[in-house]
Structure formats: structure tokens, C-alpha cells
Amino acid sequence: MLLLRNVTYSIxxxxxxxxxxxxxxxxxxxxxxxPNGAGKSTIAYILMGVIKPTGGKVLLDERDITPLSITERAxxxxxxxxxxxxxxxxxxxxxxxxxxxxxxxxxxxxxxxxEVVGLPYELYHSRFVDKSxxxxxxxxxxxASILLLKPKYAILDEPDSGLDITAGELIDDILDHxxxxxxxxxxxxxxxxxxxxxxxxxxxxxxKVIRKGFSDEVVEYYKRACGKCPLLEVVSDGH
Ligand SMILES: Nc1ncnc2c1ncn2[C@@H]1O[C@H](COP(=O)(O)OP(=O)(O)OP(=O)(O)O)[C@@H](O)[C@H]1O
Numbered sequence: 001m002l003l004l005r006n007v008t009y010s011i012x013x014x015x016x017x018x019x020x021x022x023x024x025x026x027x028x029x030x031x032x033x034x035p036n037g038a039g040k041s042t043i044a045y046i047l048m049g050v051i052k053p054t055g056g057k058v059l060l061d062e063r064d065i066t067p068l069s070i071t072e073r074a075x076x077x078x079x080x081x082x083x084x085x086x087x088x089x090x091x092x093x094x095x096x097x098x099x100x101x102x103x104x105x106x107x108x109x110x111x112x113x114x115e116v117v118g119l120p121y122e123l124y125h126s127r128f129v130d131k132s133x134x135x136x137x138x139x140x141x142x143x144a145s146i147l148l149l150k151p152k153y154a155i156l157d158e159p160d161s162g163l164d165i166t167a168g169e170l171i172d173d174i175l176d177h178x179x180x181x182x183x184x185x186x187x188x189x190x191x192x193x194x195x196x197x198x199x200x201x202x203x204x205x206x207x208k209v210i211r212k213g214f215s216d217e218v219v220e221y222y223k224r225a226c227g228k229c230p231l232l233e234v235v236s237d238g239h
Contacts, residue, residue, distance in 0.1 A: 001023060001024065001025050001026060001059075001060075001061060002023075002024040002047065002058075002059070002060050002078070002153050002184065002186075003022065003023050003024070003057075003058070003059040003060075004020050004021060004022040004043070004046070004047070004056065004057075004058060005021060005056055005057045005058075005059060006019050006020075006021060006055065006056040006057070007019070007020040007021075007043075007046060007053045007055070007056035007057070007058070008020070008053060008054050008055040008056055009039075009042055009046065009051070009053050009054050009207075010054045015207060016039055016042050016207050017039050017042055017043065017046075017053070017207045017208075018207045018208050019056075019208070020039075020043060020056070020204075020207075020208070020209060021209065022043070022202055022209070022212075024153065024184050024186055025184065026152070026182070026184055027179070027182050027183075027184060028184055028185075028199055028200060029175060029178075029179070029184070029185040029187065029197075029198035029199050029200070030184075030185065030186050030187065030198055030199070030200045030201065030202065031186075031187045031188070031189055031194070031195035031197075031198040031200070031201040031202070031215060031218075032044075032186065032187070032188045032189075032201070032202050032204055033189060033190065033192070033195040033201050033202065033203050033204070033218065033219070033222055034190060034203060034204040034205050034210075034222075035190055035205060036190065038190075038204045038205045038206065038207070039204055039206075039207040040157075040188045040190075040204055041083060041157055041188065042207075043188075043204070044080060044155050044157045044186070044188055045080075046058060047078065047080075047153075047155055047186065048070055048073060048078060048079075048080040048155060049065075049068055049069055049070045049072070049073045049078075050070060050080075052066065052067075053066065060076060060078075076152070077151050077152030077153060078151065078152065078153045078155070079146055079149055079151040079153070079154050079155065080155045080157065081142055081143065081146055081154070081155065081156040081157055081159055082142070082157060083157040083158050083161065085138050085139060085141075085142040087129055087130050087131060087133070087138060088129045088130065089128070089130045090128065090130070091128065091129050091130075092125065092126050092127065092128055092129070093114075093119075093124050093125050093126070093127050093128075093129055093141055094110055094125040094126065096129045096141065096145065097110055097113070097114075097141070097144060097145050097148055098110065098148075103148065103149070105148055109148060110125065110148065111125075113144040113145075113147040113148045113177075114144050116144070116147060116173050116174065116177050117140040117141070117143045117144045117147070117170065117173075117174070118140060118166065118170060119137065119140050119141070119144065124137075124141075129141060135162040136162050136163050136164060139159070139161070139162050139163060140163075140170075143156075143159060143170075143174055147174065147177055147178070150181050150183065151183055152182075152183065152184060153183070153184045153186065154178055154183050154184070154185050154186070155186045155188070156174075156185065156186070156187045156188065157188045158188055158189060158190075159171060159174070159187065159189075159194075160189065160191065160194050168193065168194070171187075171194060171197055172197060175187075175197055175198070185198060192219045192222055192223060195215055195218070195219050195222070196215050196216060196219050197215075198215050199214070199215060200212070200213065200214060200215060200218075201213070201214075201215040201218035201219065202218070203218050203221060203222050203225075205225075
């Protein structure tokens with residue numbers, strides 16, 4: 001189980017996160033739902049070790065992993081899909097996905113994950129992961145790389161951003177694939193239809209957890225708040 005215990009994060013005297021408590025159980029899927037600026041990506045960075053919390057702890061199976069780096073956490077099976085994936089000159093899609101051959105996977109596995117993300121192997125395996133790939137294609141390659149790594153925990157920061165009308169279906173296929181291999185999914189989004197695809201959700205706003213529970217219930221609450229922060233606005237039933 002991956003856990004955030006009383007996590008706070010401040011920068012330049014401004015509190016970005018306040019007493020965040022979250023639990024991610026093995027094999028389950030979770031959304032972190034909330035409006036722009038709620039603190040969702042900050043939570044993702046703290047889980048991945050990109051930044052360290054000002055207070056509180058990150059625990060993995062009761063071990064305190066707060067001091068561990070991104071690389072050390074990756075070795076423990078935690079991965080992050082960045083909101084804006086980077087591009088690399090001179091590296092092909094296949095080289096990128098197999099970490100230059102270091103990842104022990106065969107061509108069929110590469111073909112399978114590329115199919116899941118909607119990129120036919122023959123058309124894409126020898127393309128370069130540089131500016132010649134569109135933003136959406138780059139995002140799909142990054143999603144394929146997460147499927148291939150078979151992580152214990154996949155943190156997906158806005159996996160649908162920059163994708164076309166097929167995004168909903170793609171997210172379904174990715175979640176199905178990750179469920180089959182037992183990966184715990186932590187999906188960050190401000191779209192209620194995407195959050196509904198996971199079993200549980202946390203509604204975060206103003207750096208706090210406002211609501212948690214089954215995704216359908218949390219999404220209904222989020223809709224009543226019109227995706228805005230109920231700390232700032234009065235939420236009225238029937239609105
Ligand atoms: N390094 C930083 N310096 C100053 N403010 C920061 C820093 N990092 C984050 N913030 C602020 O913290 C708040 C939360 O940011 P965060 O990126 O976590 O939000 P988010 O919920 O992921 O938003 P979005 O949906 O727009 O991506 C924002 O108001 C942001 O401006």
C-alpha cells in the first residue's frame with residue numbers, strides 16, 4: 001500500500017498542500033480530481049519523489065520512503081506519467097520503450113503495448129521520439145512505456161490531456177491493461193468522466209482533500225460544486 005500521511009507542502013511561505021492523507025491499495029484504481037491549481041500535480045510529485053513534502057510522510061508498505069529519490073522509488077515500482085512528456089533526439093520509439101534494450105521484453109510485448117495505445121507497431125516503432133511526433137502521439141508513447149514497465153503503482157498526471165476524441169476509449173483500454181497486470185492506478189484529472197473510470201476518488205481543492213470515496217459519489221459532489229472549490233463557493237443541493 002502507498003500512503004500519504006499528514007503531508008503538507010509550502011513554498012515561499014505559501015501553503016500548497018495541507019494535511020493530505022491518502023491511501024492507495026494494491027490493485028485498485030484511484031482518481032485525484034480537482035480544479036486547476038488544486039494541488040493535484042504537487043501530490044503526484046511528492047508521491048514520485050520529485051519534490052519532498054515540508055511535513056508528513058510517504059509510506060510504501062509501512063516503509064518510510066520520504067527521503068528516497070525518483071530513481072530509488074522507480075526501483076520500488078512507482079512510475080509517473082508527466083503531464084508534458086519530454087522529447088529526445090535520435091532515439092526511436094522502440095529504443096525508448098525498451099530503455100535501449102535494457103528492459104527484458106520481446107518485440108511482441110512492444111507491439112502489444114503500442115496497439116493498446118493506438119499506435120500500430122509497423123508505423124511507429126522506428127519513428128524518433130523527437131519533435132516529429134505530435135503531442136498526442138508522444139503522450140501515447142509515454143503511456144505505452146508505463147504499460148511495458150509493469151509498475152506496482154502508476155501515477156498518471158492528466159493522461160487524457162492533448163488527446164483527441166478517442167481519449168475516453170484509450171483510458172478504458174489502459175486501465176483494463178493495468179488492472180490485468182495488477183498495477184495500482186493513481187489518475188490525476190479535472191474531468192469527471194475520466195474520474196468515473198476509476199474505483200475510488202479523492203476530490204482535492206485548495207490543497208485539501210474535500211471528499212473521498214467511490215468515484216460515482218465523489219464525482220456527483222464535484223459536479224454540484226461545478227468543478228470549483230467548495231471552500232470558496234457555497235455548494236447548494238439541486239444547483
Ligand atoms: N514551485 C512553485 N512555486 C510557486 N507556486 C507553486 C509552485 N508549484 C506549485 N505552485 C502553486 O501551487 C498550486 C497547486 O499547483 P498544482 O500544479 O499542484 O495544481 P494542479 O491541481 O495540478 O493544477 P492543474 O490542474 O492546473 O494542473 C498552484 O496554485 C500553483 O501555482
